[in-house]
Amino acid sequence: MTAQRITVITAVHPPSAPFLSDAYTSLLEQELPAGWDWQWVIQEDGETDDVARHVPEDRRISFGQxxxxxxAMARTLGLSRAEGRFVKVLDADDMLTPGALARDLAALTDDPTxxxxxxxALDYLPDGSTAGFADPPEGPLERGVVLQHWREHHYLAQVHPATLCVRRDLLLALGGWMALPASEDxxxxxxxxxxxxxWFSAETGLLYRKWPGQVTSAPAHSDGVERAARFAVAEARARALASMAGWRFEGPQAARRGRARP
Incomplete structure (x- = not known):
């Protein structure tokens, strides 16, 4: 019987490519439910000779440039090769914890809505120590609560976008990641x-590596003018979607009953 797949998608550029081996090890440590397997789509942001040599040899890995x-562009291009019903984000320099994919699958398959x-997520610091955040309780996150929290807490969401796992059809319907130089997730x-x-799972599922070469540590990432523009368009998009009464995801069961809205 053909296994069902969850696609893990990773954007990578030369400075982060050496960390792919750690990400791969974290994938090998995942134990999935019976009948499931993972696919790893690695997409280089660029066309260099510096990334491919760091890509492990595994039939479940698809590498592209x-x-x-x-x-944002690299991940969205990588979607062309995604075979899974669900898509999990994994940045090249991060690592999943054991059980992370199984918990994502449980959340998405137990409740079709x-x-x-x-x-x-925990920050993974250069000395090997970790640091946590103030997290919400485990459970569902109703429509609109992320934007509300983000606005009320100085543009910090209560959940980490680098831990996202999403239904592929919903991801495609929204056009993938926003075409922004940062904050696309x-x-x-x-x-x-x-x-x-x-859904938010309170069990740690990601080690978010902090290192000097990461994109979010660059001065340009904190440029006030660009940051304001990124956040303004991200918020405007979310509010526009929320205002369209006919644009709601109601789950696969609703779609089969003919109640899904466009």
Missing amino acids: GRKGRA IGWATCR TGLLLALNAVSRG
């Missing part, structure tokens, strides 16, 4: 929550 356009899932999270319920 494309014109340089930052993480849940469109996406997130989990607790936050923009997608806000859009998803505008049209669908989500």
Whole structure:
């Protein structure tokens, strides 16, 4: 019997490519429910000779390259090779914890009205120590609550977008990641929550590596003018989606009964 798949998608550029081995090890440690397997789509942001040699040899891995356009473009191009019903984000320099994929699958398969899932993340510091955040209780996240929290807490969401696992059809319907130089994953999270319920797992599912070469540590990431523009368009998109009464994700069961809205 052909296994059902969850697609893990990773954007990578040369500075982060050496960390792919750690990400791969974390994938090998995942134990999935019977009948499930993972596919790893690795998409280089660019077309260099510096990434491919770091890609492990595994039939479940699909490696591709494309014109340089930052993480949003790389991930969205990688979607062309995604075979799974669900798509899990894994940045090249991060690591999943054991059980992370199984918990995502449980959240998304147990309740068909849940469109996406997130989990607790810990910063993984250069000395090997970790640091946590103030997390919400485990359970569903109703439509609109992420945008509300984000606005009320200085543009910090209560869940980490780097932990996202989402139904592939819903991800495609929203156009993938926002075409932004950064915060593209936050923009997608806000859009998803505008049209669908989500889930938060309180068990740690991601180690978010902090290192000097990461994109979010660059000065340009904190540029006030660009940051304001990124956040303004991300919020406007989420509010526009929320205002369209006919644009709601109601789950596969509703679609089969003919009650899904466009």
